[in-house]
Amino acid sequence: MVLRIDPDRMRTDFEQLAAMGGTADGGIARTTFSEAHFEARAWFLERGRAAGLETHVDSAANHSLRLPAGDRSARTLLLGSHLDSVRRGGRYDGALGVLCALEVLRAVQDAGLALPVALEAIDFTDEEGTLVGELGSWALTGELSAEILAAPRGGRDLLVSELARVGLTEEGLLAARRDPSTLAGFLELHIEQGPVLERAGTDIGIVTGIIGSSSFQVVFEGDARHAGTTPMEARRDAALGAAGFVLGVRETVTRDFPGCVATVGDIQIEPGSFNVVPGRARLRMECRSLDPEELDALELALAERARAEAATYGLEVELRRVGRWEPAPTDERVRAAIELAAGALGLTTMELPSGAGHDAQALAQVTPSGMIFVPSAGGVSHDPAEHTAWEDCVNGANVLLGAAVDLARSG
Amino acid sequence: MVLRIDPDRMRTDFEQLAAMGGTADGGIARTTFSEAHFEARAWFLERGRAAGLETHVDSAANHSLRLPAGDRSARTLLLGSHLDSVRRGGRYDGALGVLCALEVLRAVQDAGLALPVALEAIDFTDEEGTLVGELGSWALTGELSAEILAAPRGGRDLLVSELARVGLTEEGLLAARRDPSTLAGFLELHIEQGPVLERAGTDIGIVTGIIGSSSFQVVFEGDARHAGTTPMEARRDAALGAAGFVLGVRETVTRDFPGCVATVGDIQIEPGSFNVVPGRARLRMECRSLDPEELDALELALAERARAEAATYGLEVELRRVGRWEPAPTDERVRAAIELAAGALGLTTMELPSGAGHDAQALAQVTPSGMIFVPSAGGVSHDPAEHTAWEDCVNGANVLLGAAVDLARSG
Numbered sequence: 146m147v148l149r150i151d152p153d154r155m156r157t158d159f160e161q162l163a164a165m166g167g168t169a170d171g172g173i174a175r176t177t178f179s180e181a182h183f184e185a186r187a188w189f190l191e192r193g194r195a196a197g198l199e200t201h202v203d204s205a206a207n208h209s210l211r212l213p214a215g216d217r218s219a220r221t222l223l224l225g226s227h228l229d230s231v232r233r234g235g236r237y238d239g240a241l242g243v244l245c246a247l248e249v250l251r252a253v254q255d256a257g258l259a260l261p262v263a264l265e266a267i268d269f270t271d272e273e274g275t276l277v278g279e280l281g282s283w284a285l286t287g288e289l290s291a292e293i294l295a296a297p298r299g300g301r302d303l304l305v306s307e308l309a310r311v312g313l314t315e316e317g318l319l320a321a322r323r324d325p326s327t328l329a330g331f332l333e334l335h336i337e338q339g340p341v342l343e344r345a346g347t348d349i350g351i352v353t354g355i356i357g358s359s360s361f362q363v364v365f366e367g368d369a370r371h372a373g374t375t376p377m378e379a380r381r382d383a384a385l386g387a388a389g390f391v392l393g394v395r396e397t398v399t400r401d402f403p404g405c406v407a408t409v410g411d412i413q414i415e416p417g418s419f420n421v422v423p424g425r426a427r428l429r430m431e432c433r434s435l436d437p438e439e440l441d442a443l444e445l446a447l448a449e450r451a452r453a454e455a456a457t458y459g460l461e462v463e464l465r466r467v468g469r470w471e472p473a474p475t476d477e478r479v480r481a482a483i484e485l486a487a488g489a490l491g492l493t494t495m496e497l498p499s500g501a502g503h504d505a506q507a508l509a510q511v512t513p514s515g516m517i518f519v520p521s522a523g524g525v526s527h528d529p530a531e532h533t534a535w536e537d538c539v540n541g542a543n544v545l546l547g548a549a550v551d552l553a554r555s556g
Numbered sequence: 557m558v559l560r561i562d563p564d565r566m567r568t569d570f571e572q573l574a575a576m577g578g579t580a581d582g583g584i585a586r587t588t589f590s591e592a593h594f595e596a597r598a599w600f601l602e603r604g605r606a607a608g609l610e611t612h613v614d615s616a617a618n619h620s621l622r623l624p625a626g627d628r629s630a631r632t633l634l635l636g637s638h639l640d641s642v643r644r645g646g647r648y649d650g651a652l653g654v655l656c657a658l659e660v661l662r663a664v665q666d667a668g669l670a671l672p673v674a675l676e677a678i679d680f681t682d683e684e685g686t687l688v689g690e691l692g693s694w695a696l697t698g699e700l701s702a703e704i705l706a707a708p709r710g711g712r713d714l715l716v717s718e719l720a721r722v723g724l725t726e727e728g729l730l731a732a733r734r735d736p737s738t739l740a741g742f743l744e745l746h747i748e749q750g751p752v753l754e755r756a757g758t759d760i761g762i763v764t765g766i767i768g769s770s771s772f773q774v775v776f777e778g779d780a781r782h783a784g785t786t787p788m789e790a791r792r793d794a795a796l797g798a799a800g801f802v803l804g805v806r807e808t809v810t811r812d813f814p815g816c817v818a819t820v821g822d823i824q825i826e827p828g829s830f831n832v833v834p835g836r837a838r839l840r841m842e843c844r845s846l847d848p849e850e851l852d853a854l855e856l857a858l859a860e861r862a863r864a865e866a867a868t869y870g871l872e873v874e875l876r877r878v879g880r881w882e883p884a885p886t887d888e889r890v891r892a893a894i895e896l897a898a899g900a901l902g903l904t905t906m907e908l909p910s911g912a913g914h915d916a917q918a919l920a921q922v923t924p925s926g927m928i929f930v931p932s933a934g935g936v937s938h939d940p941a942e943h944t945a946w947e948d949c950v951n952g953a954n955v956l957l958g959a960a961v962d963l964a965r966s967g
Contacts (some may be wrong), residue, residue: 339782370938373769377818379751411825419822431830499785
């Protein structure tokens with residue numbers, strides 16, 4: 146008999162969770178350590194307690210529910226994702242994976258199944274990078290370093306003040322490492338956040354690997370001058386360098402790095418008035434590739450392009466890498482378990498890489514890891530309009546359940 | 557005998573004023589209705605009272621000192637500029653003109669000169685456009701309209717809340733008009749804010765006219781999508797439209813509108829993260845010309861360019877004009893008085909247009925007006941590094957004194 150989760154119970158949970166940080170446009174504003182984020186995490190622990198599960202919060206603020214094995218020294222199979230969102234995000238990204246993990250633990254418990262490993266549903270801290278990006282999962286693997294914390298994605302000042310505000314310490318983050326020998330593996334269900342599954346009409350995506358990414362601060366520096374009295378030819382306008390670079394990033398990646406992506410996601414101009422020629426432009430840029438060597442080459446090409454644009458417009462430019470996440474292939478045995486579970490449910494599958502970073506990227510460094518994708522309507526994500534058909538959510542949860550039980554039994 | 561101002565007295569005033577809103581880098585942060593702005597305006601009235609001048613504040617918060625004529629019904633020759641600054645400005649822009657006007661009134665008083673018109677040193681409200689731009693001077697001319705107040709440069713919300721906070725009303729602004737028949741003219745001393753006088757080695761600039769300008773909000777709209785999972789060719793990236801337009805503005809003006817300037821002074825990206833393709837880009841753009849018809853044509857060309865860039869990148873675009881200041885020629889008789897006064901002091905002069913907007917632009921619509929420019933070191937302005945040699949400041953004040961007395965006598 147194929148085990149199944151309780152779709153009504155999961156639906157009730159989904160609706161409750163979506164109200165926390167819910168915005169008028171149907172989206173979610175639940176950035177790391179916001180009030181809504183704390184509310185969602187407290188709710189998650191409460192749902193676990195109500196189901197009789199053990200709860201645990203580690204020194205990186207990762208929140209866990211545990212269904213122990215009969216043998217208390219047994220290893221742990223982790224299932225989960227994250228409850229934080231981008232600033233104007235959707236209701237499925239991360240949250241669905243945490244809800245499905247919770248539901249799998251309850252379904253196993255309800256079925257009275259005795260497994261040789263413990264199951265743990267985990268909500269990782271700061272996956273989206275309000276502060277660092279995949280903060281909790283890297284902390285858990287022990288690969289978070291003082292170097293990363295010295296130049297975090299959201300800026301050093303924000304990290305320092307936020308940790309102090311919520312009562313965490315950098316020592317605590319670095320001490321959250323768990324011994325890999327205590328782990329039996331990691332399984333993450335997530336929405337695809339792209340259009341591939343929907344276009345192919347496929348139920349379940351089996352992720353082959355997670356694309357690596359690098360993020361940079363790029364600052365062009367010119368002279369802030371009066372916009373009325375400074376002739377066009379006498380200007381050193383930082384916005385021109387920024388503009389040339391935005392177009393240059395696109396040209397470089399589409400021409401020389403097919404299959405990769407690169408994005409200038411933010412531009413901040415100083416002083417930023419109608420009547421002052423921009424003196425400084427600060428850009429946030431990132432690039433992604435499945436291959437570490439290609440990612441190196443892409444980084445170099447974009448840095449070169451930034452310098453060329455600065456030279457064209459007589460500007461100074463400074464690039465600072467603020468993060469790099471290595472490409473991470475998933476585990477073959479885990480992929481097979483997903484395939485088997487989907488097949489038993491009569492669902493169609495396809496293999497595909499993940500263009501987005503995920504906590505599985507960190508976990509794959511230390512324990513056999515895999516990811517289950519469910520379709521994203523229109524490929525929309527990081528947007529209030531993010532949507533996955535409820536049937537696809539239930540299918541994904543059932544595949545997660547089947548694969549988890551399979552891996553637990555063989556673990 | 558040629559009258560002269562007291563340079564030591566003016567120097568003391570200059571140092572005191574520069575401390576109000578003074579920043580560590582030697583600049584000034586004295587935006588409209590900031591604490592430092594209130595402090596400077598109160599200080600200005602106090603200096604006038606100490607000199608035995610009459611003080612007056614009108615319903616647009618323009619601050620005045622008056623040296624009445626023997627005949628109380630005599631007309632008034634206005635001298636002045638503004639004490640507000642841009643967000644990170646310098647110590648000379650506006651402030652020098654107000655100080656010189658104060659000094660001229662004191663010098664005339666000290667000399668016991670009886671003039672057939674009253675002299676008034678005036679500090680106009682919000683020249684720099686924190687709220688509206690040339691707000692006080694347009695109010696005084698009666699050409700401020702409800703339409704301008706409905707869509708001000710700094711945004712309607714800010715205007716409404718700031719007026720309420722400082723106890724002003726829109727009715728008061730519109731009622732600040734003074735009957736032009738009571739005015740004998742307007743003279744404004746100002747730093748050039750450009751490199752022309754310094755490069756020519758000339759002491760005094762006689763302004764032929766003030767360039768007109770138009771400012772626009774330009775919004776490009778695409779789709780905010782996940783930067784990792786959305787292939788380059790599937791994007792509608794608002795930053796691409798913004799970038800194309802920034803370069804396009806420069807190309808259009810340098811190629812088709814020589815002598816004009818146009819500037820994209822600010823770019824704001826939404827949502828503005830590393831990992832989200834920009835969904836919206838809000839730009840602040842302005843363009844300037846000495847000729848009203850050329851300004852029309854430039855506006856049209858830039859709007860067309862914005863639409864072309866939007867089409868290229870599959871975006872929506874919306875342009876909204878948030879202000880237009882018509883070009884304003886200065887008065888021939890006033891220019892001649894400046895020329896004469898400079899000659900009597902043995903100073904060299906040249907005629908030049910003003911690329912920057914000034915309160916004289918408003919006054920020129922209703923009364924014979926002119927402007928005296930003094931050199932700006934390196935052409936730098938709207939920047940903490942703004943500087944004018946003290947000797948040039950004194951020269952300018954003496955020319956203002958001579959021209960004012962000449963105009964007053966013939967007025």
